[in-house]
Amino acid sequence: MSLSSLPYQRLTYLENFGHSLRAASYLYKPTTPEQIAEIFQFAKKNGLSVTLRGAGRSYNDAALNGGGIVMDIQDMNRILEWNPSTGVIKAEPGVTLQKLWQHVLPDGWWPPVVSGTMYTTLGGCLGMNIHGKNNYKMGTIGEHVIELTALLPTGAEVTCSPSHNADLFYALISGMGMLGVFTSITMQMKKVYSGLLEVHAFPAHNLHEHLNAIAETAPTHDYTVGWLDSTATGSGLGRGQLHTAKYLHEGEDPNPKQTLQVSYQTLPSNLFWVFPKSIIHYFMAPFMNNPGVWLINTAKYIASLRESRYRQAHAAFHFLLDYVPNWEKAYGRGGLIQYQSFLPKETAEDAWRELLTLSHKRGLPSYLGVTKRHRPDKFLLSHAVDGFSLALDFKVTASNRARLRDMLQEFDRIVLEAGGRFYFAKNSETTPETALRFLGKETVERFKALKRRTDPHNLLESDLFRRVFGSL
Amino acid sequence: MPDPRLPAATPLRPRRTAIVVGASSGIGAALTRKLAAEGYTVAAVARRADLLETLCAEINAAHGEARALPFPHDVTDYDSVPATLQKILRTFGHLDLFVYNAGIQHHVRLDEFDFEKDRAMLETNLLGAVAWLNPVGAMFHALKAGHIVGISSVAGDRGRIGAPAYNASKAALTTYLESLRNRLTRRGVTVTTIKPGFVDTDILRAAPKKNFFWLITSEQAAEGIWKAIRARKQTAYVPPQWGLLMLIIRHIPSFIFRRLSF
Numbered sequence: 001m002s003l004s005s006l007p008y009q010r011l012t013y014l015e016n017f018g019h020s021l022r023a024a025s026y027l028y029k030p031t032t033p034e035q036i037a038e039i040f041q042f043a044k045k046n047g048l049s050v051t052l053r054g055a056g057r058s059y060n061d062a063a064l065n066g067g068g069i070v071m072d073i074q075d076m077n078r079i080l081e082w083n084p085s086t087g088v089i090k091a092e093p094g095v096t097l098q099k100l101w102q103h104v105l106p107d108g109w110w111p112p113v114v115s116g117t118m119y120t121t122l123g124g125c126l127g128m129n130i131h132g133k134n135n136y137k138m139g140t141i142g143e144h145v146i147e148l149t150a151l152l153p154t155g156a157e158v159t160c161s162p163s164h165n166a167d168l169f170y171a172l173i174s175g176m177g178m179l180g181v182f183t184s185i186t187m188q189m190k191k192v193y194s195g196l197l198e199v200h201a202f203p204a205h206n207l208h209e210h211l212n213a214i215a216e217t218a219p220t221h222d223y224t225v226g227w228l229d230s231t232a233t234g235s236g237l238g239r240g241q242l243h244t245a246k247y248l249h250e251g252e253d254p255n256p257k258q259t260l261q262v263s264y265q266t267l268p269s270n271l272f273w274v275f276p277k278s279i280i281h282y283f284m285a286p287f288m289n290n291p292g293v294w295l296i297n298t299a300k301y302i303a304s305l306r307e308s309r310y311r312q313a314h315a316a317f318h319f320l321l322d323y324v325p326n327w328e329k330a331y332g333r334g335g336l337i338q339y340q341s342f343l344p345k346e347t348a349e350d351a352w353r354e355l356l357t358l359s360h361k362r363g364l365p366s367y368l369g370v371t372k373r374h375r376p377d378k379f380l381l382s383h384a385v386d387g388f389s390l391a392l393d394f395k396v397t398a399s400n401r402a403r404l405r406d407m408l409q410e411f412d413r414i415v416l417e418a419g420g421r422f423y424f425a426k427n428s429e430t431t432p433e434t435a436l437r438f439l440g441k442e443t444v445e446r447f448k449a450l451k452r453r454t455d456p457h458n459l460l461e462s463d464l465f466r467r468v469f470g471s472l
Numbered sequence: 473m474p475d476p477r478l479p480a481a482t483p484l485r486p487r488r489t490a491i492v493v494g495a496s497s498g499i500g501a502a503l504t505r506k507l508a509a510e511g512y513t514v515a516a517v518a519r520r521a522d523l524l525e526t527l528c529a530e531i532n533a534a535h536g537e538a539r540a541l542p543f544p545h546d547v548t549d550y551d552s553v554p555a556t557l558q559k560i561l562r563t564f565g566h567l568d569l570f571v572y573n574a575g576i577q578h579h580v581r582l583d584e585f586d587f588e589k590d591r592a593m594l595e596t597n598l599l600g601a602v603a604w605l606n607p608v609g610a611m612f613h614a615l616k617a618g619h620i621v622g623i624s625s626v627a628g629d630r631g632r633i634g635a636p637a638y639n640a641s642k643a644a645l646t647t648y649l650e651s652l653r654n655r656l657t658r659r660g661v662t663v664t665t666i667k668p669g670f671v672d673t674d675i676l677r678a679a680p681k682k683n684f685f686w687l688i689t690s691e692q693a694a695e696g697i698w699k700a701i702r703a704r705k706q707t708a709y710v711p712p713q714w715g716l717l718m719l720i721i722r723h724i725p726s727f728i729f730r731r732l733s734f
Binding site: 466 | 484485563564614
């Protein structure tokens with residue numbers, strides 16, 4: 001290999017969303033399928049691996065490839081076709097959920113499934129097969145894809161749908177970008193008659209009440225999400241606040257023309273009209289420690305004791321994570337990690353009681369807890385169960401790393417014994433053994449067989465893939 | 473596929489990484505041990521694979537985990553440098569510290585003028601360094617981060633009677649590192665030049681005369697180098713008293729220096 005064959009000038013440090021990992025990669029930003037094919041050729045010739053990256057919002061190493069190529073698809077961001085009468089849209093993979101909802105909402109449509117941030121790309125959303133606060137009702141985002149085209153590392157272009165090339169369809173979606181590159185995605189949007197949702201906020205006083213409330217409201221509401229006070233102990237363990245929401249029926253919004261406008265949905269850029277939101281994370285930082293977070297969580301819980309009903313814009317309800325820009329930076333130098341577990345409804349309560357109690361016993365409380373209701377789906381690398389999920393954010397510091405690692409290993413054991421699963425866009429410490437156990441040998445073998453077919457030279461590899469599937 | 477020798481880096485198992493070129497013995501081996509003890513994962517690069525294997529096995533056994541990985545490579549095989557560097561980058565995922573320590577000294581008599589001996593010294597001490605520092609410099613330049621350490625020598629501060637090529641190789645390395653520093657500081661990269669005095673290594677053991685003073689062990693040298701690395705120094709004499717001595721020696725006028733026999 002000669003010096004000139006490696007594009008050193010493209011080397012860039014890329015991070016995960018939590019700023020807790022970094023990797024040096026050769027960064028490419030293709031805009032056409034032809035350029036993607038050229039990058040694959042170059043990678044093959046030089047013995048480099050390729051990882052796909054969208055907005056880089058994964059909490060772990062899903063979009064990192066230390067010492068390899070990262071193909072950032074954000075510049076492939078055209079909306080190719082939009083039919084406002086049927087709600088069917090065709091777009092390139094770099095289109096963000098922000099661009100998507102802003103394109104379709106004025107015509108009375110909303111993406112059927114969105115993440116907690118609108119900055120994710122469609123390609124990334126499908127690679128991880130994201131879910132939203134409506135997972136129990138609407139499934140994952142992949143269930144709303146009518147058709148997709150993908151470029152495989154072999155150079156072949158494939159068209160997939162639930163009925164055509166179905167095996168690839170159900171594996172490309174959820175396949176972590178390890179089987180091919182989406183080049184176009186055709187999706188069905190959800191008809192809405194207002195830019196507002198009917199929201200109901202009410203408290204849950206303990207874990208039992210919390211999970212019961214989610215289980216009861218999820219089938220009857222369009223959206224259900226719980227905030228869990230992860231600092232509460234004793235009889236208040238698992239307490240929190242539920243938010244449920246329903247779409248407005250036709251005629252319920254007196255002025256849908258106004259509420260469906262993008263400008264009506266946009267989050268305010270200043271807090272109290274004065275402070276630009278971009279600086280709020282600096283003011284959050286001093287509170288990001290055990291006592292500070294206890295104070296914030298407790299205050300939030302007390303405030304949530306008053307039940308309330310109100311109408312709220314879609315964007316404000318869904319994209320809580322975008323409310324404070326760069327909030328993740330408030331976690332400081334070590335960044336943050338998220339531990340999300342998916343548990344069957346029968347075992348969730350006991351297992352999470354154990355998790356939360358253990359975190360308090362070890363003096364490593366989570367700083368934010370979020371709960372949701374889920375149902376299984378047909379995708380190959382599925383994280384879903386007929387049950388619940390609990391996402392716990394943890395601050396990482398130089399002094400707590402080793403203890404946190406030990407604790408998360410215990411968490412994994414508890415979750416696996418309770419029949420739980422994990423999500424490849426979130427957890428950063430999942431081991432090959434854990435993945436094998438919750439996915440099952442047959443699923444791993446099927447995934448590997450498909451990978452051999454679409455990527456015989458193993459060009460697509462991410463740090464996540466090597467960590468979890470490298471030795472399987 | 474992942475390197476089976478190394479667990480994956482995660483937010484809870486982060487990794488500081490270093491390359492030590494010329495790691496098989498002497499200062500390089502001691503520095504590899506020191507960096508591993510300070511928590512680095514070290515790519516140990518040297519020609520002698522068996523020595524590297526032994527060193528890495530010893531370090532990894534002491535820490536109970538992989539902290540040093542052997543990468544056999546001959547620094548005068550210039551064409552293979554980019555591939556070796558890429559292999560290490562792939563294994564580590566990123567690179568924090570690069571140390572060029574490879575160095576040889578062939579002792580020449582005062583009446584000896586041997587091109588082969590001189591060439592060997594210039595190739596290992598200087599051209600090998602340049603072969604590594606180009607791709608490493610290009611990487612750190614692009615990444616806007618990194619730390620380069622070159623093990624030069626007090627011998628590079630003057631051209632002495634007994635070691636023309638060795639002195640020249642170290643003087644050139646010092647100057648090369650200075651240029652690199654001026655290029656890369658503005659990109660957020662630190663370049664440290666280390667100038668050890670007498671260190672009890674194979675080089676000294678082979679010397680015909682044994683009139684050494686301020687003699688230190690390789691471990692003491694590694695300790696001094698680590699201090700300079702941690703302080704992100706630009707130039708450091710090891711041990712530090714050499715700084716004062718060399719200040720004087722550098723200012724000895726030529727008409728006197730010509731008559732000296734050291």
